[in-house]
Amino acid sequence: MPTTTARPAGDLAGFLAGFIAGEAYLGAGPGCFQCAVALGATDAGMCEMLHEFLGIGRVHRYQRRRPHYDDEVVWMVRSMRELVETLVPFLDEHLPASYKREQYGLWRGELMTYWDQRARRPRPCIVDGCAAPRRAKDLCRRHYYQAYGR
Numbered sequence: 283m284p285t286t287t288a289r290p291a292g293d294l295a296g297f298l299a300g301f302i303a304g305e306a307y308l309g310a311g312p313g314c315f316q317c318a319v320a321l322g323a324t325d326a327g328m329c330e331m332l333h334e335f336l337g338i339g340r341v342h343r344y345q346r347r348r349p350h351y352d353d354e355v356v357w358m359v360r361s362m363r364e365l366v367e368t369l370v371p372f373l374d375e376h377l378p379a380s381y382k383r384e385q386y387g388l389w390r391g392e393l394m395t396y397w398d399q400r401a402r403r404p405r406p407c408i409v410d411g412c413a414a415p416r417r418a419k420d421l422c423r424r425h426y427y428q429a430y431g432r
Contacts, residue, residue, distance in 0.1 A: 298335055299376035301328065306382070308389040313400070315393050316360045317369055323353035332357045336372060338364040366397050 302319065305328075309316045317339075321328060329341045339359035346353050359365055370390060377383050404415040407422035414422035421429065 294335065295372070295376050296378075298332060299373060300378055302332075302373070303378060303380050303382040308385060310389055310392045313396065314360070315362065315365055315389075315396070316358060317365065318356055318358040320354060320356045323355050326355040329355045329357035336368060338368045362393075362397060362401055362403070365393060370394070 302317075305319045305321070307316075307318045307320070309318070319329060319332060323343070326341075326343070333339055333341050338361070339357055342356045342358060344354040344356070359369055370393070373386055373390075377386055406413050407416055407425055408420045409422070409425050412422055412425060414424065417423050418426050419430075
């Protein structure tokens, strides 16, 4: 009788990356990026596992659209910050060589270009040591008023 042992976290990461390679949708539109895995409700555990392991995204449940369809469960990540800071490093390290890896490379390039050049997010003041968000002329409110008065 074969013995079973628990898989180390590294094996689980590789398994989930392979699952993403087989089932995930990587979408890019004007200013909107997403990664989604949509499965029948009987496989909801996989979406929950992705959500728990990576700690990002949301799991949505949808009722069947037609009587002969199954209910649907979708794990979806749309937060730019979650995509850039969590999903991209995970897939860079664990995604196996495949056609999905080529698709991912193109998607990643578009995402990172958008993140670096056009994404709206708080950026810090240009004064060294100041972490307050920028306002006018790349200064925070306090440094702007110091430089230009009220």
